[in-house]
Amino acid sequence: MKASTTSAGKCEVSFTINGEPKTVFVYPMERLLDVLRGQLTLTGAKEGCGEGECGSCSVLMDSVLVNSCLVPVLQASGTKIITIEGLAEDSRLHPLQTAFLDCGGAQCGICTPGMILAASHLLHKRPEPTLDDIREALSGNLCRCTGYMQIFDAVMQAARHRTAT
Amino acid sequence: MESTDLREYHSVGMSVPRKEGRDKVTGAARYVDDISMPGIVYGATVRSKVARGRIKSIRFGNEVAWDEFVIVTAKDIPGKNHVALIADDQPCLAENIVNHPEEPILLLAHPDRHALPKAVEAVSIEYDPLPAIHSIEESERCSEIIWGSDNTFKTFLIEKGDVDAIWNNADYIVEAEYFTGAQEQLYIENNGIIAAVDAGLGITVWGSLQCPYYVHKALMTLCALPEDKVRVVQTETGGAFGGKEEYPSMIAGHAALLAIKSGHPVKIVYDRLEDMTATTKRHPSRTRHRTAVSKDGKILGGEIEFTIDGGAYTTLSPVVLSRGTIHAGGPYYWPAVRIRGKAVATNAPPNGAFRGFGAPQSLFAMERHMDRIARVLGLSPVEIRRRNFLQPEQTTTTEQTIKEEINLNHLLDRALELSGYESKRARFAIENESAGSKKGMGIAAFLHGAGFTGSGERYLGSVVGIEAHADGRVRVLVSSAEFGQGTNTVLCQIAAETLGLPYEDIEIAQPDTREVPNSGPTVASRTAMIVGKLVQSAAVGLKQTLSGCALLGDTYTRAQFSTACGKYAAARGPLKSYARYESPSGIFWDDEKYRGEAYSAFAWAVYVAEVEVDLTTYSVSVKDFVALQEIGKVLHPVLATGQIAGGVAQAIGFALYEKVNQQNGRMQNGQMTNYIMPTSVDLPPIRVFFEEIGSAHGAYGAKGIGELPMDGPAPAIVNAVEDATSIPFNSIPLLPEDVFEAMTARLEPGNAAIPLAGAR
Secondary structure, X not given: OOOOOOOOOOEEEEEEEOOEEEEEEEOOOOEHHHHHHOXXXXXXXXXXXXXXXXXXXXXXXXXXXXXXXHOEHHHHOOOEXXXXXXXXXXXXXXXXXXXXXXXXXXXXXXXXXXXXXXHHHHXXXXXXXXXXXXXXXXXXXXXXXXXXXXXXXXXXXXXXXXXXX | OOOOOOOOOOOOOOOOOOOOHHHHHHOOOOEHHHOOOOOOEEEEEEEOOOOOEEEEEEEEOOOOOHHHOEEEOHHHOOOOOOOOOOOOOOOOOOOOEEOOOXXXXXXXXXOOXXXXXXXXXXXXXEEEEOOOOOOHHHHHHOOOOOOOOOOEEEEEEEEEOOXXXXXXXXXXXXXXXXXXXXXXXOOOOOOEEEEEEEOOOEEEEEEOOOOHHHHHHHHHHHHOOOHHHEEEEEOEOOOOOOOOOOHHHHHHHHHHHHHHHHOOOEEEEOOHHHHHHHOOOOOOEEEEEEEEEOOOOOEEEEEEEEEEEOXXXXXXXXXXXHHHHHHOOOOEOOOOEEEEEEEEOOOOOOOOOOOOOOHHHHHXXXXXXXXXXXXXXXXXXXXXXXXXXXXXXXXXXXXXXXXXXXXXXXXXXXXXXXHOHHHXXXXXXXXXXXXXXXXXXXXXXXXXXXXXXXXXXXXXXXXXXXEEOOOOOEEEEOOOOOOOOOHHHHHHHHHHHHHOOOHHHEEEOOOEOOOOOOOOOOOOOOHHHHHHHHHHHHHHHHHHHHHHOOOOOOOOOHHHHHHHHHHHHHHHOOEEEEEEOOOOOOXXXXXXXXXXXOOOOEEEEEEEEEEEEEOOOOOEEEEEEEEEEXXXXXXXXXXXXXHHHHXXXXXXXXXXXXXXXXXXXXXXXXXXXXXXXXXOOOOOOEEEEEEOOOOOOOHHHEOOOOOHHHHOHHHHHHHHHHHHHOOOOOEEOOOHHHHHHHHHHHHOOOOOOOOOOOOO
């Protein structure tokens, strides 16, 4: 068995991922999620629903939280993308990652990368969020394990840590 | 490691870091779809579009280059064409007849996963349709026989005391019928499996699954391979909730068949629509209660009929039915009771395991019924429960004597206090008169048995291993899977505590049937309690081996343990210790009469819900939720709290949001856009509290907790809705349209109130 291979219709798209410039050769309408997970082997972004409901594929594109399953890769051209793999600095966990570990914010872990990126997006905009801010900011990221309570705790803890340092 | 390190190490009862937590928060954890292999190709499934019919023809449309594909049909199956589980009635690929929509018929593989959807569409199958059945009632009527001789997969009968004698002494007889709907597990990671074939080694599958040895057995049967030629490895699993108990055996079979025929590793990962429409759901149920009650509020006895819709094949329905039937009487004392359980066939995809496993269904009915009895008698929901709670030394419906130190009145009192039940209820009764919304409080009291039912654990005979390396590091060997609930962490804590070592010194093996013994399936709230206890025994065995060789004293330091392991390894090779389950003495269970010790321990709980019913939108929102439970020793407070809060959230979905819309047996809303689960803005504060009374049957006194929180929230919420609206809703999910219909029907003049109950 073999597939017919053709590069017709493909183009080069360049962007910065987790601080590194990258150029990929892709169909312009490929989903950013597939390019991340495939060519770039950044499998931290997950596909949960493929229609922008669950938020498991969330990444930050020019500091905006997007569902990468709904972004055609061409739209990412020239942007700065942060995925979960780019959050820890020099193997030191980001305060949100530590807080998720401490508070039980990650159970099965499949929503965790998207959830942490959504939380980091919130803390960037609003360093001292209220509980309602957190609920609102995470409402596009579904978690079936935790009932969200320990995720709220984690975001609160990370916010306190940020304010303290 | 300093030899002067005389510290004592403890980890049980402490919230140590989750073993695989770091990988999960950094994105490094590898789930099945994150794994690739050289030469990998992708598999897809062609499924039935009809509920029941005879396959007439299969045509391959000429818009697809079929020579690029590998095609597998039932004829390619080397062994037996069924998914080995309880009965052998479910084919892996339908051959002549299909019995439900989405039944697998044919498999395709291609190197480009994006080429598959079009190819699946290009296969057209013609059917001779057969009449189909789509409800419990139709199935019972037997106008069409779709399974066996009477559409019945299984029945159970529990009989205690002389039920026929109670009715004449009853001051009241309260009768009602209750319904629960199907529910999707909705793990965020869809099902997925990779299979690869090696001429010498046989078949290996990697996947998202709960029960490696179930898949192992199913593949041996399907592929006609001996035990050592099938290997099953569980990859990081993104949620399961029972939904990855039996169906992975089907997908693994499909991936294996494609791998055998293509010679390539094959990956099958479902998308959300396929996962939701084709795989298992919680069984829809109907429960009928007829209860004799004295005027002072004591249950004299009753009859309960518990019926579940199993879908088209047996799968796990008999076991789900068993648990639901045993839990149907709730945490109450029944002097006499007759409980009939029945699982029937319909032409829908088989329903299956889902957290709670039958108990949430029958307990919904029981706890709604208690409120109904209270209303009929003019007692409060609190008082009716208080007067009927099981006491130590009383017997359950299966005549199991309660030997635990339970105090359900204490649990109830504490839950009432934590929730402010009485004061809020009094306040709402006044405020509801004039407000634009109505508020109410509801209680549910319940129990959940841990481990397999009756003789189940004895039949399983689970084995656990523990090995020590030469450098003193210890590894736990179990087939028990981690899928979020904390298996890895809790079992390592138990090993660490038993060996007196730091938690960091203990690792747990990836579940791989080539590496680990069969510690049983990861189901039935059995892991912490039953498997944990075996880990404890194996760890004790490990210590005894070292001390038996005079390498270790009764007390020792971390360094001395490490030295002892090194010496043992040098002299005798790898150090491993195994423990096998033995049923506790004095346990009696009669499989025929369904009588005796159903579970070695129960967890007990009282939950309180506060709800608000909006009179403009008719939506019900939960404003506060108190979950108080007695679960034996809490091994890890953060994980245990997370289990309960997550279960409560899932059960709020079961009660108020999650409706599976089926048409002709096919789910119509198989997407996250139209099947609605609770989001972060939908949930109340879920306040979790524990009472700890150690159980002799679990590791360090632990009892099972995984399923417990699924049982109570739905009845507590609907009880609260009745408290707010005075309407006795008897069916879930309770959606705004249901509330609207009932409330507006009431407001129209001339409409009688919904009848409450047959009282006499």
